[in-house]
Amino acid sequence: MIKELTHEQKQQFGVPSMEQFSYDNLIVKNFAIATMVWAVVGMLVGVIIAIQLYLPALNLNFQYITYGRIRPLHTNGVIFAFVGNAIFMGIYYSLQRVCKARMFSDLLSKIHFWGWQLIIVCAAVMLPAGLTTSKEYAELEWPVDILIALVWVIFAINMFGTIAKRREKHMYVAVWFYIATVVTVAVLHIVNSIELPVSFLKSYSVYAGVQDALVQWWYGHNAVAFFLTTPYLGMMYYFLPKAANRPVYSYKLSIIHFWALIFIYIWAGPHHLLYTALPDWAQSLGTVFSIMLIAPSWGGMINGLLTLRGAWDKVKEDPVLKFMVVAVTAYGMATFEGPMLSLKNVNAIAHYTDWIVSHVHVGALGWNGFLTFGMLYWLIPRLFNTSLYSKKLANLHFWIGTLGIIFYVTAMYWAGIAQSLMWKQFTAEGILQYPNFLTTTQEIIPMYVIRSIGGAMFLTGVIIMIYNLYKTAKLGSFMANEAAEAPAIFIEKKKGSGEKIHRFLEKKPMKFAILATIVVLIGGLIEIIPTFIIKSNVPTISSVHPYTPLELQGRDIYIREGCNTCHSQMIRPFRSETERYGEYSKAGEFVYDHPFLWGSKRTGPDLQREGNKYPNVWHYLHMQDPRSISPGSIMPAYPWLEKQDIDIAGTEAKINTLRKLGVPYPFGFENTANDSLQRQADKIAADLQKNGAAVESNKEIVALIAYLQRLGTDIQVTKSAVK
């Protein structure tokens, strides 16, 4: 019979004593529920906007559910609400287990959970209300930005606290992926969200034009990298081996995967701006790093798939593994496609089209969606100490979801390539074959219909899953605190290594690294930004002037309505584009654009040279009912613009704020700005009246028309645009 050693004996032999503790499963359960709730909300909004693209009347002439406003609601909903909660669910479960420690603080966990839900609710209210910065995936206004930063810091403290008190000396590779996520997302969010408040719910980006575009896509790309990818890779390295019950194919490869990926990822952002007014060398830099990314990405994908070597019979049986296999495969496809799309010649075709929409949905639906579902099917039965209610329903979910993805992405690839080629098609005589943009839109309407069906199928699968998991939870009993035991960590103390500081650093490498990063960043930002950024906004084209107060108000309405979600303001230097839209865009034209409004998708035509193209009354009628002017148009109607008053009370603050950012409005101009606004508005209103449209000069539509008529007129347009 083996005798247990006494406590004294253990100490004598150096055997660490076992410590009893418990894992916090309640926080995991909460994040799991939030994941499912927001999945339905975010995807439902996605289906609605997908249908609006062929049934524009679906906005019911109601501004709060119009495409431009709820498209950001969809992207924020699925990225930060659905995927965000899934990340926290996965991290809170796996981090505790690989560290063999309970989360650092239950209170911080709770604050993190409710803080994040509060942010989501704020977004769900503010975005439909038109309160937006217009910067993609960073639309939320400054008070919410601050809230996000605070909650994120709480999450970081909680995570690093847990790592610090871990009972397992080795940090499993997943932990490294989580660390990269927490640190980098914080830096990205802070740098991209630097904005100067105009009022409590309105701000202007401190960066302008090209610079704003560069910062935005440095952020935008890395949001994909460090929010949608690294945490999911960490979770893949934990949940996939757990679900297959075998170690990852090569642990060594996983370590290489991590370090290679994080060192390359952060430089790839400029590939979102190929052929734009961004300097060429920056474009090429982005392309080079994007191509390099294929190596670590595919290393990781192969590592994930090979983990299942000799276990493919299990994949056939187990829905969890099925979801994970498709997820990892989708990761591989998206990370192959990404570098390809970063090649300038491929990008010339794909940019601004539905091809990009397809690309991101391979990632979002396949990689993020399916890995989340796999995790949920694996986790919920464990949390409730039971087994899955229905494998059949899970399999049904798997197939309806997979088919949904195929319907979705195939239709979008088709639509993207078809439309792009039509945009670029010249006749034998050398004129555009499809001079009317609308012709190319009409061509792909059937694809939009199929896409919405695919999306609806995917959502149906999610609802089936929620029912299945609800039933599973009912079968079992939830264990909020899961008992565990592990030997106390045995940290070697180095003797006689001298300096105290050195010892301190060794003991707290993480804390030190983080503190140093934060301190250096804050210091650097405060120093650099005001001097560098504002100085550099000296106009390079002498004919480019700041917006008039009325145009500025119109621009803010353009931002509020999210016009930039469907219309670009960036004409690339291709003959097919200069023939269609006019002179290509120059960097110097955007020096007063806080924020930039280049857009990333042309669901409608580019608007960079819209000014003076049509009479005022054309715009008036077009905004009232686009189909009365362009039969078959899929643009929603904006009837509220002729009912709502221009916010003249805000003019002064807007002028003052922009002047602080370097826009050369003369001092004192803010006091007379509204007089200037009124004069310009009266002129436009009179012109509208003359042409049969009775509009009062204080209505929003007047300001919007003023802005649209200004677009691209600063530089001499040599060629008249064909449309």
Place this chain on the structure above:
Amino acid sequence: MSVIVVLIGASLIVAAGFLSAFIWAVKSGQYDDRYTPSVRILFDNKEENK
């Protein structure tokens, strides 16, 4: 384009942070054993141990 100073600066700081983390990881023996950790995570649940 001087904003690129901010971006490269921020990126370099992050990269430098990770580089020091990497050096720490290697020096402190995090990667001395490149196999056991992958198996160890499979055995953290009491019930699964039995």
